[in-house]
Amino acid sequence: xxxxxxxxxxxxxxxxxxxxxxxxxxxxxxxxxxxxxxxxxxxxxxxxxxxxxxxxxxxxxxxxxxxxxxxxxxxxxxxxxxxxxxxxxxxxxxxxxxxxxxxxxxxxxxxxxxxxxxxxxxxxxxxxxxxxxxxxxxxxxxxxxxxxxxxxxxxxxxxxxxxxxxxxxxxxxxxxxxxxxxxxxxxxxxxxxxxxxxxxxxxxxxxxxxxxxxxxxxxxxxxxxxxxxxxxxxxxxxxxxxxxxxxxxxxxxxxxxxxxxxxxxxxxxxxxxxxxxxxxxxxxxxxxxxxxx
Numbered sequence: 146x147x148x149x150x151x152x153x154x155x156x157x158x159x160x161x162x163x164x165x166x167x168x169x170x171x172x173x174x175x176x177x178x179x180x181x182x183x184x185x186x187x188x189x190x191x192x193x194x195x196x197x198x199x200x201x202x203x204x205x206x207x208x209x210x211x212x213x214x215x216x217x218x219x220x221x222x223x224x225x226x227x228x229x230x231x232x233x234x235x236x237x238x239x240x241x242x243x244x245x246x247x248x249x250x251x252x253x254x255x256x257x258x259x260x261x262x263x264x265x266x267x268x269x270x271x272x273x274x275x276x277x278x279x280x281x282x283x284x285x286x287x288x289x290x291x292x293x294x295x296x297x298x299x300x301x302x303x304x305x306x307x308x309x310x311x312x313x314x315x316x317x318x319x320x321x322x323x324x325x326x327x328x329x330x331x332x333x334x335x336x337x338x339x340x341x342x343x344x345x346x347x348x349x350x351x352x353x354x355x356x357x358x359x360x361x362x363x364x365x366x367x368x369x370x371x372x373x374x375x376x377x378x379x380x381x382x383x384x385x386x387x388x389x390x391x392x393x394x395x396x397x398x399x400x401x402x403x404x405x406x407x408x409x410x411x412x413x414x415x416x417x418x419x420x421x422x423x424x425x426x427x428x429x430x431x432x433x434x435x436x437x438x
Contacts, residue, residue, distance in 0.1 A: 146197035147182070147236050147248045150189050154181045154236075171240045171247075178237035179225040183213055204230060215311060217266070219257035222274035228253060261315065264293060264327035267307065271296060279306075280334035281327065284342040285354045285391065286361035290321040290369055291384050293362070295334050295342075302395050303338050308388050313381070325366040333359060337396050345392040353387070 158170065158177065165173030182189075187205075190198050205211075211229045218224035222241070227234040233256035238249040261267045268279035277296040282289040282305065291313055294306040306312075316324050333339075339357050346354075354361075369376065 146190070146193055146195055146201070147234065147250070149193065150182050150185070151178070151236060151247045153185070153189060154178055157181065171237065172243060173240060175237040175240040176225045178240060179213060179227065182236045183211065183227060186211060201229075214258065215309065216258045216260050217270050220259075220270070223270060224258060226256075226258065233258060261312065263315075263323050264331075267312065268294060268327075268331070271306070279331065280338070281331035281359065281362065283328070283333050283359050283362050284339040284357050285346070285350065286356065286358070286365045287353045288384065288387060288391070289328055289362035290324050290366045291316060292388055293324040293327050294331075295338065297334075297338060297396070297399050300395065301397060301399050302393055303334075303342060303399075304393055305388060305391055308385060317376070320370045321366040325363055328359065328362045328366065335396075335399050337399055341394050341396045342391070345394050347390055350387055350390060 155171070158174065158181065162170035162174060164170075171178060190201050190205075209230055211227055211234075213225065214228045214233075215223065215225050224235065225237070227236065231253050233249075233251045233253045235249040235256075236247070239245045239247045261270075271277055271294075272279055275296070275298060277298045280295045280297070282293050282295045284295060285292075285305070288305065292305045292308065293316070296304050296306055298304065343351060343354075343357060
């Protein structure tokens, strides 16, 4: 059934999909493939007549939920998939290795998918999977509590990380203490990275970040702890908009890993509803930014 859904997804996406890292679709399209299948699951299932389709219809009719999930798979890379009841359903299993089956279904407990525990965990997988180098975000301290990581990829592009619903919830859940610990211990980015980011930022973002120091980033985390009442959806939206306006730049002669196998996406989640709500989330399930199907 899911293989049939992939045929439809491939038909819709492949023709207009540009190559990533010089490799043709579906390489690098894990997120987009999964989103397409989830978005169209009900309609495609309604057209199906197989025993699998009938089983899925019964599951959904009686309250079952299909949810997009994201995490670290087998301690090797980040992965988007679907949690369907107690099943792990990877409908983009070939998005890194095109020789693998397009779909993999396993009990969730056997899938090897786990939550990102903290920022060092995120950075370690990012460096291994994307081939990047990770630094503390000292270039734009006002953004550092929610986006504490600057990465330099193998093409020497500089990007902030990570505008994902789960990571934002994780960092807000302890009032940005995880961010503060990372910012206090992680290596600072090379001067060329800091200058490149700041020299290309819009004037209002630069004005909101007058200093580019480790201490300024740490202070931004501490200051937010006294502002719990004002960290609402509007604040999240402002931070997200500022993130989106930070330019993706390329800096030459900055150390970067030489080998990467990745489908790196700058952001792979929608905006969340507010830090107050996020802080109460115990981060005890793999589901994030759930899409009930």
